[in-house]
Amino acid sequence: MAESTFMLEIVTPERILFRDEVQFLVVxxxxxxxxxxxxxxPLVASLDIGVLRYKNASxxxxxxxxxxxFVEVIDNVARVLAETAEHGEDIDVLRAKAxxxxxEKRLQAREENINLTRAELxxxxxxxxxxxxxxx
Ligand code: ATP
Numbered sequence: 001m002a003e004s005t006f007m008l009e010i011v012t013p014e015r016i017l018f019r020d021e022v023q024f025l026v027v028x029x030x031x032x033x034x035x036x037x038x039x040x041x042p043l044v045a046s047l048d049i050g051v052l053r054y055k056n057a058s059x060x061x062x063x064x065x066x067x068x069x070f071v072e073v074i075d076n077v078a079r080v081l082a083e084t085a086e087h088g089e090d091i092d093v094l095r096a097k098a099x100x101x102x103x104e105k106r107l108q109a110r111e112e113n114i115n116l117t118r119a120e121l122x123x124x125x126x127x128x129x130x131x132x133x134x135x136x
């Protein structure tokens with residue numbers, strides 16, 4: 001293990017998306033962004049819908065969209081347990097744009113039986129995906 005890296009694992013209920021050494025991690029914590037480097041103190045925090053960033057062992061910055069979950073840091077292993085997660089380059093931009101439009105229309109229409117919270121969360125997921133894909 002290089003002197004300046006730590007292990008990052010990103011897992012969803014469906015699959016392991018990432019498992020490798022990284023130099024730096026920023027996650028969207030429920031109370032704001034959390035930056036994590038090697039030798040970080042033990043931590044458990046809940047995550048918001050948003051963009052996760054890491055710098056891989058060769059120094060390249062990567063982005064992922066995640067939609068809530070938890071991060072745990074202990075002994076130079078950071079585990080992100082996310083409800084959904086996609087690598088920026090795997091995101092279907094047209095699908096995220098369509099989801100964003102759908103959610104915005106629902107929020108504008110303010111129909112009686114629409115679930116506002118559900119539409120707001122869908123909009124937040126779509127915006128996170130567009131940001132992670134550099135399409136916003
Ligand atoms: P949609 O309305 O387009 O389905 P959503 O926000 O309701 O969007 P989720 O319930 O968060 O979708 O995700 C369902 C599954 O689809 C997850 O496995 C997620 O990773 C994947 N997914 C959702 N949107 C995209 C996208 N734009 N590109 C790639 N994968 C996506």
